[in-house]
Amino acid sequence: MPSHATPEPAGRNGPLAGVRVLDLTRLAPGPYCTMLLADMGADVIVVGGGRAGLPVPELCRGKRFMSLDLKSEAGQRAFLRLAASADVLLEGFRPGVMGRMGADDATLRRANPRLIYCALTGYGQAGPRAQEAGHDINYLAVSGVLGAVGPADRPPYPPLNLLADFGGGGLLAAFGIVSALFERARSGLGQFVDAAMIDGCLSMMAMHFPLWRTPLMEGRGHGIVTGDAPFYRCYPCSDGRHVSVGALERGFFEALWTGLELGEVPDHMHKANWPMIEQRLGAAFRTRSRDEWSQRFRGSNACVAPVLEPHEVWEEEQIKTRLEPGGRQQVPAIPKFLRTPASAAPTNTRDQTREILAEAGFSPGEISAIGGTHQPRGVKGLVWPPALT
Secondary structure (H helix, E strand, O other): OOOOOOOOOOOOOOOOOOOEEEEOOOOHHHHHHHHHHHHOOOEEEEEEOOOOOOOOHHHOOOOOOOOOOOOOHHHHHHHHHHHHHOOOEOOOOOOOOOHHHOOOOHHHHOOOOOEEEEEEEEEOOOOOOOOOOOOOHHHHHHHHHHHHOOOOOOOOOOOOOHHHHHHHHHHHHHHHHHHHHHHHHOOOOOOOEEEEEEHHHHEEEEEEOOOOOOOOEEEEEEOOOOOOOOOOEEEEEEOOOEEEEEOOOOHHHHHHHHHHHOOOOOOOOHHHHHHHHHHHHHHHHHOOOOHHHHHHHOOOOOEEEEEHHHHHOOOOOHHHHOOOOOOOOOOOOOOOOOOOOOOOOOOOOOEHHHHHHHHHHOOHHHHHHHOOOOOOOOOOOOOOOOOOO
């Protein structure tokens, strides 16, 4: 699958071993995408400059880092030469920025027809918002996600920055890249992949758009899976912590009701019963602690699970069974492969510019002449977490 016989770093394994990725991104969606590719065995080279800063540290796993001054002629020549032997390039600039640096899709693929060029943006490559700045919350808003989540009596609120940045952005781009690599195995040709976060959000809403303004999803905060239904929500326990309840189907609801010893099982899909069901469930869960209920329902079909805070996750036994050796610092890639197992590589943010250029065939003199670690135009470092005062 790789474009060229480029030396591969020792120890790479997984289904994407041998695939080389050049990563020009800094904000969360791009680095998350390339971390997934690195977890699958790809050799991800993050190309930046001295002032560009590193991505969020937690998204640096398994990558190599180098510095090039993409505003200099030598830096641009070096980058074009690296791109000529790469399989994938990922960038997250506004449309047109890469062209002004002389490194747009058409230019790079003239030198390397097998290159997969992925542009990951919020609004896509064309349209009235294509040049607008934005963040996860804005892409959720425009795609209809934000208007459907949150309580009915308060303004919408985003579920962290998970949906647009990571789901609709990073995951969509990774899926597009892997799909393009699969197609290249047949055609021998690379292609341009336009991955827009609003597209990812629209895709994830595919099941919910038809339900909007119907009895199943009458409005924000009202519906079967919005937290409105008493059998699909969270309940406080005696210790102030919470359990999650997802007893949608009849059999699961019966297991919940009988497990709480509440007597005859009501028709939970009859909305007239919801106030009574809510009162009975709420009163029952308040009689014990979260962990007591978690133990009580362990192994049952009641769809009850403890609501863990982030710092508690690493002690959850089911999570531990999914972690690779090394614990929380080596969060596993998903999915797992039996024939070509992938193993997340350690984080190493040391600048490896000289080693990477030497691998690509640059002479010591050329490497010295390239020099410079200036910021590529349009890239800004992400300081995370931001300083709050």
